[in-house]
Amino acid sequence: DTGVSQDPRHKITKRGQNVTFRCDPISEHNRLYWYRQTLGQGPEFLTYFQNEAQLEKSRLLSDRFSAERPKGSFSTLEIQRTEQGDSAMYLCASSLRRVLITDTQYFGPGTRLTVL
Amino acid sequence: DQQVKQNSPSLSVQEGRISILNCDYTNSMFDYFLWYKKYPAEGPTFLISISSIKDKNEDGRFTVFLNKSAKHLSLHIVPSQPGDSAVYFCAASARTGGGNKLTFGTGTQLKVEL
Numbered sequence: 001d002t003g004v005s006q007d008p009r010h011k012i013t014k015r016g017q018n019v020t021f022r023c024d025p026i027s028e029h030n031r032l033y034w035y036r037q038t039l040g041q042g043p044e045f046l047t048y049f050q051n052e053a054q055l056e057k058s059r060l061l062s063d064r065f066s067a068e069r070p071k072g073s074f075s076t077l078e079i080q081r082t083e084q085g086d087s088a089m090y091l092c093a094s095s096l097r098r099v100l101i102t103d104t105q106y107f108g109p110g111t112r113l114t115v116l
Numbered sequence: 117d118q119q120v121k122q123n124s125p126s127l128s129v130q131e132g133r134i135s136i137l138n139c140d141y142t143n144s145m146f147d148y149f150l151w152y153k154k155y156p157a158e159g160p161t162f163l164i165s166i167s168s169i170k171d172k173n174e175d176g177r178f179t180v181f182l183n184k185s186a187k188h189l190s191l192h193i194v195p196s197q198p199g200d201s202a203v204y205f206c207a208a209s210a211r212t213g214g215g216n217k218l219t220f221g222t223g224t225q226l227k228v229e230l
Contacts, residue, residue: 042205042220091159102148107159
């Protein structure tokens, strides 16, 4: 399977705990995106990387959230001191950015976070 | 501020008929539009896209139409099949910013009935 993979698929945690999610993009894709989706809404952009550089962060990404892509391959999204409002599906997408060609984002299956 | 709107939360169509899903946007900077399909417990799957320099793009049973003056796009599925039953999301991006981040609508649940 050469698609985007995410781990874990489900995470249940208690309020105040820290959680970390992992995303493995499609091989050779140089861009990686994180989105969050809550019930009844479409995915909302959180942040994106081009190779290892984090180029943009949404104002939705509070200081409790941090994302990394240390070697330009997989990425992690950490949420510190989780709150019930953090409960959502966290989606990762990757794309291949090439000059003069619009890149299409391909999504992983998501990690569903439930904060009790 | 919902920059991409899908005003129909649900749509029911008979198998073999045409499904038309609509999407409106407000941001004039958007120049690239996409449709994704989503099944429960899965991530969105890319269907079809269109650049703002075009008004139509076709791929098999799927056709996307773009009306820039009305800031409106639609997805036509012909003929509709039961396997098309899913949530469809319209998304838009402003490529000039360089990031190509997507702004999504709230989705339309399509049900194709036998």
